[in-house]
Amino acid sequence: MVRERFEQVAQQLGDLAVLKTAVENSEVCFDWGIYRSPERKTWISPKGRTVLLGDAAHATAPFMGQGANMAMHDAYCLGQILLNPKISLSDGLQLYENNRKAYCESVVARSSRMGQVHTAVGLKASFRNTFLSTIVLPIMRKVLSTGPPSRNPGTRRTSPVWSTVPVALSVSSGVLERVWDACAHDGHRET
Numbered sequence: 096m097v098r099e100r101f102e103q104v105a106q107q108l109g110d111l112a113v114l115k116t117a118v119e120n121s122e123v124c125f126d127w128g129i130y131r132s133p134e135r136k137t138w139i140s141p142k143g144r145t146v147l148l149g150d151a152a153h154a155t156a157p158f159m160g161q162g163a164n165m166a167m168h169d170a171y172c173l174g175q176i177l178l179n180p181k182i183s184l185s186d187g188l189q190l191y192e193n194n195r196k197a198y199c200e201s202v203v204a205r206s207s208r209m210g211q212v213h214t215a216v217g218l219k220a221s222f223r224n225t226f227l228s229t230i231v232l233p234i235m236r237k238v239l240s241t242g243p244p245s246r247n248p249g250t251r252r253t254s255p256v257w258s259t260v261p262v263a264l265s266v267s268s269g270v271l272e273r274v275w276d277a278c279a280h281d282g283h284r285e286t
Contacts (some may be wrong), residue, residue: 129210130158134200138192143185148173153199162203169195197207213222 132154138147146152149166172194176187215223 101180118245129214131156131203134203137186138196143188146173146188148195152196153203155203156206156210158213159202159206161206165199165202244263 116276135147138148138152140211150162152169153165155162155165169191173187173191176182176191177184178241179187211219212223
């Protein structure tokens with residue numbers, strides 16, 4: 096099935112010789128899936144003596160590169176809480192979960208969304224590519240060509256480009272999300 100998809104893409108792109116050769120010579124083809132573990136009601140064991148952290152608590156897709164970062168933050172946060180002799184184990188585990196759970200779950204959701212954008216096909220891929228080339232890349236070129244604000248202490252350079260980029264990206268992101276959601280389902284699966 097995946098090989099047939101690649102052949103269709105090769106035909107749509109005008110039978111590019113490189114892509115066609117890659118498809119013909121491939122031994123293994125696979126389709127990326129964006130998988131999500133179900134959110135856990137709690138990370139704390141029923142007896143209140145064990146708690147999950149890292150991927151055991153919140154496995155994430157790799158598209159934001161935050162899995163190891165979240166695991167290290169989990170460990171640091173839990174360690175700091177457990178080192179405090181004034182906090183009981185059960186209160187400490189609850190405090191850890193209260194501090195980390197919502198944030199980690201939001202990162203997992205955003206990473207899955209980034210994966211959908213990254214692995215999009217069909218209409219969604221066309222929209223992504225058009226959006227990036229016509230809106231995001233021109234803004235980034237302006238930002239990069241303008242240079243950073245003045246490095247002189249006590250002075251601040253105001254540049255129309257620097258001051259409008261966050262607004263432009265914010266507006267564009269909202270538009271992107273609405274259009275993205277309106278696109279047809281392209282075979283991505285969340286489990």
